[in-house]
């Protein structure tokens with residue numbers, strides 16, 4: 001059996017085409033969605049992601065502005081910038097690119113962003129709303145994964161989803177979203193004893209580890225849906241995921257590639273959240 005590839009790049013393009021129409025209508029009504037991205041320091045990977053976000057925003061007609069701060073920026077300086085952006089009515093969405101330099105506590109920064117402008121969906125209020133199943137900004141990567149599964153009409157209800165990774169931005173929320181869709185969810189991480197015993201039972205396997213090609217075909221159940229979140233830059237400059245793609249293609253029913261998989265979907269969902277923020281969410285407080 002050869003698996004079907006879920007092409008995130010093409011699906012993200014379709015979503016951008018739809019969003020462009022919606023944004024055009026909003027602009028005609030006098031509302032131009034505006035995303036502000038804050039980049040602290042000059043991590044080359046972060047810079048490249050930020051460029052991708054700006055390009056995608058401009059394609060759909062979303063205005064974006066980039067605020068670049070030096071590596072030496074203090075936590076107080078960043079927090080006061082966020083306060084300013086929170087009260088600026090022209091700005092609908094705020095994204096502070098992670099990781100941050102070590103003198104800045106990420107959680108303090110995440111919690112300083114107004115939940116109404118938190119288009120990453122990282123604020124504890126929005127995470128809480130996601131957990132209780134309320135309408136909110138869903139974290140972009142998990143939201144993108146859910147959209148990929150839905151695009152292929154892949155059944156989630158009653159399926160066993162195994163998540164490898166438990167970070168606040170990917171692993172934990174992707175498990176929560178699949179639970180909300182009535183999957184049975186198992187989380188695995190670096191302290192999991194006998195990882196393979198769990199992954200071999202997964203109908204839906206999500207790898208969000210950050211280790212190139214760690215998930216070989218012997219971790220995969222025949223016919224499973226394999227979602228590869230990992231973005232790993234090899235010494236030869238190429239990008240690869242956490243899953244051994246060729247091995248997964250022989251065993252799974254569906255596989256997401258890297259590149260052109262989850263990454264472009266993450267950016268598309270960020271744009272979706274920015275439009276939602278611009279339209280205003282009555283249920284989300286300041």
Ligand SMILES: NC(=O)C1=CN([C@@H]2O[C@H](COP(=O)(O)OP(=O)(O)OC[C@H]3O[C@@H](n4cnc5c(N)ncnc54)[C@H](OP(=O)(O)O)[C@@H]3O)[C@@H](O)[C@H]2O)C=CC1
Pocket residue numbers: 141164165166167168169170171188189190191192195208209210211229230231232262263264266
């Ligand atoms: N495509 C996209 O849009 C995005 C991709 N990414 C990529 O996804 C990957 C994960 O990102 P992120 O969640 O932020 O990373 P983190 O480093 O925050 O988390 C990695 C997780 O993997 C677990 N882990 C590490 N080694 C192993 C192992 N040998 N066996 C089992 N579990 C292990 C860790 O366990 P423990 O908790 O015990 O340490 C941790 O929970 C990275 O490659 C990142 O670049 C991230 C965001 C968006």
Ligand SMILES: Nc1nc(=O)c2c([nH]1)NC[C@@H]1CN(c3ccc(C(=O)N[C@@H](CCC(=O)O)C(=O)O)cc3)C=[N+]21
Pocket residue numbers: 048049052095096097098099120140231239258259260261262263264265266267
């Ligand atoms: N506040 C914050 N929000 C984030 O959403 C966030 C973040 N910080 N920090 C870093 C991670 C990582 N991330 C990616 C987004 C798109 C691609 C992407 O589009 N990748 C392309 C390849 C791009 C390339 O070639 O370099 C692909 O997979 O096809 C990858 C990774 C968002 N993140």
